[in-house]
Amino acid sequence: MRLFNPILILLLIILYVSVAEAQVxxxxxxxxxxxxxxxxxxxxxxxxxxxxIDYVTxxxxxxxxxxxxxxxxxxxxxxxxxxRIRDIDLYVLNEYGSEVAKDPDDKNIAACxxxxxxxxxxxxxxxxxxxxxxxxxxxxxxxxxxxx
Numbered sequence: 001m002r003l004f005n006p007i008l009i010l011l012l013i014i015l016y017v018s019v020a021e022a023q024v025x026x027x028x029x030x031x032x033x034x035x036x037x038x039x040x041x042x043x044x045x046x047x048x049x050x051x052x053i054d055y056v057t058x059x060x061x062x063x064x065x066x067x068x069x070x071x072x073x074x075x076x077x078x079x080x081x082x083x084r085i086r087d088i089d090l091y092v093l094n095e096y097g098s099e100v101a102k103d104p105d106d107k108n109i110a111a112c113x114x115x116x117x118x119x120x121x122x123x124x125x126x127x128x129x130x131x132x133x134x135x136x137x138x139x140x141x142x143x144x145x146x147x148x
Contacts, residue, residue, distance in 0.1 A: 026053050026139045029081040032109075033141035036077060046075055046145035054126075056085075057137045061127040064142060068122045073115045073147040076101075078126045080108040084138030087130035093123040104129070113147065 090110035101112035
C-alpha cells in the first residue's frame, strides 16, 4: 500500500507555490495612495485628477501621460510599496522629452510640483532605484493633482 499518491503530492506543491505567489499584493500601496489622496483633498489644497496603481521591473521604468494646462500648477507623487520597492524616483517630461521636474532622492515617496511652460502632453516616469535583492518587480502608486 502506498502512503502518498504522487498526483496528490504534485497538487499540494502547485497549491503551495500558488499561495506563495499570491502573497505579493497591491494592498499596502493602495492604502498609502488612499492616505495621501485623503490628506490632499481634506486640506482643500489640491484637486486629485489621476490615480494609478501599477508595477515596475527592477531595471525598467513605467510611464504615464496626461494633458496638462499651462494655466495651472500640478503636484505629482509616486509611492513605492514599502515592501519590494525601497527607493522610487520620479521624472516629469514635456512632450519633447525634456525634463521639467524630478525627485531622485533616496526615499520611497517622490514628489514634484511644477507649472507647465505650455499646455500639452506631459509624461510621468517612475523608476525604482532600490529594491529587495531577490525580487524582479514591485508595485507603486501615482497621484497627479492640480494645486488650487
